[in-house]
Amino acid sequence: MTQAQPRVNPSAAPDAVFRSPQIADGVRLWQIAEASKVLDVNSSYSYLLWCRDFDASSIVAEVDGNVVGFVTGFVRPHAPDTLFVWQVAVDDSQRGKGLAAAMLHRLLESLASQSVTHLETTISPDNAASIALFTALARNRGTQITKQNLFDPNDFPDAHEAEELYIIGPSRQPEGNPTS
Ligand SMILES: CC(C)(COP(=O)(O)OP(=O)(O)OC[C@H]1O[C@@H](n2cnc3c(N)ncnc32)[C@H](O)[C@@H]1OP(=O)(O)O)[C@@H](O)C(=O)NCCC(=O)NCCS
Numbered sequence: 795m796t797q798a799q800p801r802v803n804p805s806a807a808p809d810a811v812f813r814s815p816q817i818a819d820g821v822r823l824w825q826i827a828e829a830s831k832v833l834d835v836n837s838s839y840s841y842l843l844w845c846r847d848f849d850a851s852s853i854v855a856e857v858d859g860n861v862v863g864f865v866t867g868f869v870r871p872h873a874p875d876t877l878f879v880w881q882v883a884v885d886d887s888q889r890g891k892g893l894a895a896a897m898l899h900r901l902l903e904s905l906a907s908q909s910v911t912h913l914e915t916t917i918s919p920d921n922a923a924s925i926a927l928f929t930a931l932a933r934n935r936g937t938q939i940t941k942q943n944l945f946d947p948n949d950f951p952d953a954h955e956a957e958e959l960y961i962i963g964p965s966r967q968p969e970g971n972p973t974s
Pocket of ligand 1: 882889890892921924928
């Protein structure tokens with residue numbers, strides 16, 4: 795299948811540096827998640843562990859030497875062509891500059907050589923910014939985005955909104971890897 799080339803804006807976030815997270819970044823990821831007031835804030839331990847064991851499927855953005863955004867994800871064990879994005883957050887001071895989109899594009903590009911062609915994430919229905927982010931990601935990569943129910947409020951042991959599953963893909967394959 796011929797896919798459109800992703801339209802990554804090369805001038806987006808020109809002062810940012812993107813890299814894989816390290817254990818020392820775990821504190822900052824936890825702080826950004828907590829400050830977002832939107833994300834589920836997981837234990838500080840989980841962010842450190844994520845930086846250690848899921849660094850290849852996660853990414854951070856630095857501006858002036860400070861981590862200002864992150865994407866945490868994993869390649870699904872039962873669907874190795876799919877990156878599941880667990881959390882995305884950008885520090886309030888750096889939003890609207892294309893950082894989140896740039897991190898997601900870079901992560902998908904880095905995983906393309908492992909035949910990752912799809913991205914999944916869950917979004918609660920009232921998170922308009924997140925829905926806009928992933929809708930724009932699909933559009934700019936020239937691929938589709940679909941939505942289905944995943945977790946109902948009754949599935950949770952505490953008060954929690956529904957989480958709807960968004961599936962983006964297929965992404966184009968790098969040349970010489972025509973598996974889609
Ligand atoms: C969602 C979030 C990560 C976006 O980060 P960002 O760096 O500002 O996003 P970008 O600048 O890369 O924007 C990417 C796209 O999303 C859209 N978007 C981003 N924030 C938006 C908002 N608040 N309302 C509407 N659209 C928004 C942008 O317009 C852009 O779309 P476009 O290409 O059509 O113009 C950031 O607002 C955030 O950290 N929110 C709190 C945590 C959260 O909700 N995370 C997502 C759930 S895991």
